[in-house]
Every structure is written in structure tokens, then in C-alpha cells.
Amino acid sequence: MSVERKSFRMNPRLFGLALLASLAAILSSACGCGRSSNVIPPIVLSVSLSNPTITVEAGGAPVYVPVIIDAPTETATFAITGLPGGITESYKESESNPSGQLTIMANSEAPLGTYKPTITVGSSGQTASLVFTLVITAEPGSGSELN
Numbered sequence: 001m002s003v004e005r006k007s008f009r010m011n012p013r014l015f016g017l018a019l020l021a022s023l024a025a026i027l028s029s030a031c032g033c034g035r036s037s038n039v040i041p042p043i044v045l046s047v048s049l050s051n052p053t054i055t056v057e058a059g060g061a062p063v064y065v066p067v068i069i070d071a072p073t074e075t076a077t078f079a080i081t082g083l084p085g086g087i088t089e090s091y092k093e094s095e096s097n098p099s100g101q102l103t104i105m106a107n108s109e110a111p112l113g114t115y116k117p118t119i120t121v122g123s124s125g126q127t128a129s130l131v132f133t134l135v136i137t138a139e140p141g142s143g144s145e146l147n
Helices: 012-031
Strands: 046-049 053-057 063-070 077-081 087-093 100-106 113-115 118-123 126-131 133-137
Antiparallel strands (some): 118 126
């Protein structure tokens, strides 16, 4: 019985292309270059105001200040320290993110001057702070002067 042998010969160009494709696949999988990454970098908590100086009149109307909070979650804690006597503040977070509106009001007994209160926010174990300038002025026509 005779067995017929067939020889197979690959085209040298195709062999070279196949070898290059194999090497490229090996290298890209080794360095991670060929894979798309779905890893989203963590959001670092931050807080800012549209204007770093807030001016209120003693005995005057409330002042509304937008507060921008970039947080890893949709909620954040909010606190202000360093406010002088006679100042009331409230913060209302928006319904869809932690940014919101700060309302500051000075009663007629609030001491005129410039202050440096601090806003501190917290979210997902992170905290961020912002020192801003608060200026309390006399109500127009009151006869008081800013010292």
C-alpha cells in the first residue's frame, strides 16, 4: 500500500504577516495596551463659590450664594465655621447633586467688618474646605461706617 504525501508550503509573505500579528497580540496583552479600560478615576471632593467674597448688610436682606460641590456621591455634609455673631446661615442642597445654595443674613447687631469663615464639606470619607471672605457692611442710610 502506498501512502501519498502532500507537502504544504506557506507563502513567505503570509508567514511574515502571521508572525507579526502574533507578536503584536502577545505584546499588547502583556502591557495592557490592547485592552480598553473601564476604570473610572475617583472623583476628588471639592467645594467652591462663584465669588470668594460675600457682602451682606447688617439688618439687610439675605444674600443667596451658589455653592459648587464636586463629590463622589449625590450627597455631601455641609458646615460653616468662623461666622461672627449676628449672622445666620442655611444651606439647601439641590435635588440631583450636592451643590446648592447658601443663604447668609446679618441682623442689625452683626459687627461690621471683614471675616474669613470656612466651609467644610464631606462625602465618601473625604473632606474639603474653602476659606472665603465675608464682609458685613452697614445698611445704607444707617449712619454707621465700616471700620
